[in-house]
Amino acid sequence: MSLPITLNSSQPDGEEDSLFRIMISSDNHLGYLEHDQIRGDDSFQSFEEVLKVAKREKVDFLLLGGDLFHHHNPSKKTIIRASNILQQNVYGQKEHNFQVFCYDPNFKNENLSIELPIFIIHGNHDDPSGFENFSSIDIFSGCELNYFGKVSNYEQFSLYPILFIKGNTKIALYGIGNLKDERLFLALQNKKVDFNRPEDYSSWFNILIIHQNRFKGHHVGKNKKNFLPESFIPSFFDLVIWGHEHETFTEPVKNNEIGFHVYQPGSTVVTSLIGPEAKQKGMGLLEIYKEDFRIIPLKLETVRPFVYCNVRK
């Protein structure tokens, strides 16, 4: 893959001019328990908080890891509430001092003024289906959302990154929206996924965002393909952002064998009565400067407290 641009050697080298700031969130599950009079608003409130904090932090963009919607066919009410939250937070006047290649983001549309660009892959709750391969995310794609990572041939596919350049920092962002775990397992195991890279890929910060089972759950029994082994992910990646798993980790974890880090933002709403969901929920502010990065954990204030413990008989 050859680069679509020639880097200008006179790019500013000020740290600020080359510092990417990206808010990361996942599994917002809009519409979860929407008919519950007490908890019905929870998913919307926390999603709105994510957007408001992202705007307050003036990030370059917000990156969402799938399961924006809880129901595969969201109700009219959920779609309208999502529409209102997006309309109120995405639009606005802001200059975006970074470049995007290999994707037409909404803020390049001369008819829209976008304050908060959002890039998003789908999860298993909002994966595409039907003859047209539509996901509910498509409702907002092009205007409020920049949807990527949709795969049409599950057995063999090519991935092209979205390229971001800010000063001297270059990011190649690859996304794979949720696929049935077995399908992705087999496609990766059989080397049927082609990761197209810039020729000088080692000078890029390479990110993969996925939405799959991270661990071989005990409940899956003998089926050992119901998750994505980290060892199947190419080693040229610097950071893997893992959606689908609801437990929030504040720090990225390094895979010492392969070299990349894995960051798991967790969900923004509790959807299962299990211990890991009782941990403090949050989002991550990813800062990237050339090859260096850090993730600043931010707590979500709107999440309903949830206590999980064992009680003796």
Next chain:
Amino acid sequence: MSLPITLNSSQPDGEEDSLFRIMISSDNHLGYLEHDQIRGDDSFQSFEEVLKVAKREKVDFLLLGGDLFHHHNPSKKTIIRASNILQQNVYGQKEHNFQVFCYDPNFKNENLSIELPIFIIHGNHDDPSGFENFSSIDIFSGCELNYFGKVSNYEQFSLYPILFIKGNTKIALYGIGNLKDERLFLALQNKKVDFNRPEDYSSWFNILIIHQNRFKGHHVGKNKKNFLPESFIPSFFDLVIWGHEHETFTEPVKNNEIGFHVYQPGSTVVTSLIGPEAKQKGMGLLEIYKEDFRIIPLKLETVRPFVYCNVRK
């Protein structure tokens, strides 16, 4: 009701500068027979044609008379197809040389560039419901659509017009989205609807757009309230635009007793196997200059031909 503005006496009096051009369509029924392999696209194609013709004609705005959606809870597929058609046709660069008062239209939103403003009321297929009183039209309200005519208290309500001014032509547009026929019948019969008017209302061109049964159908039996008698509509109106009835009339009909004209655009897709649906379908280009108006009928080219006749045994 006092006017929110003072008319500038130096307004241009050129005919072009004072000529309002408004495209009228109704009952687009997006999603009608969406699973039918042959007719599934029909509603979308004709709606898209309406938008494209409205853009080609460079009208000031498009006015829709309700039942944009066929199903009360439109499918994800229908919402996405509607979203795509609206996105592709509503946005664009255009200067709007008329003023709007008592409503914030989308083209006044500094974050959006709107080429084709659309004003719309709901019909009986997409009327608001639930605790929040949401209509499917709300999904697009604020961005692609300017939704008005929603009533929250059915027994007694006040109507405020949207005011449009272009040169020396002034329009007061009143909308009542569909109400159960009996409800509106009783509210109007009992004088419980308050039509707020500009003080100099006689110098305005007063339009009412509604979505109700126009005729007392034989099938309703003894119930005589299942329609809206024209005599219930105040006589200060110049033009009544009647949605819900699917038969297309090319000409407005004058009610000689009351004085106003009634224009019935009809549907853009055939949804019943009855004679009136077999007539040529179309839309109307309403031109208003001061107190004068005319409606230029335009044929729809995309409507599937439908022949209705009696066959002898």
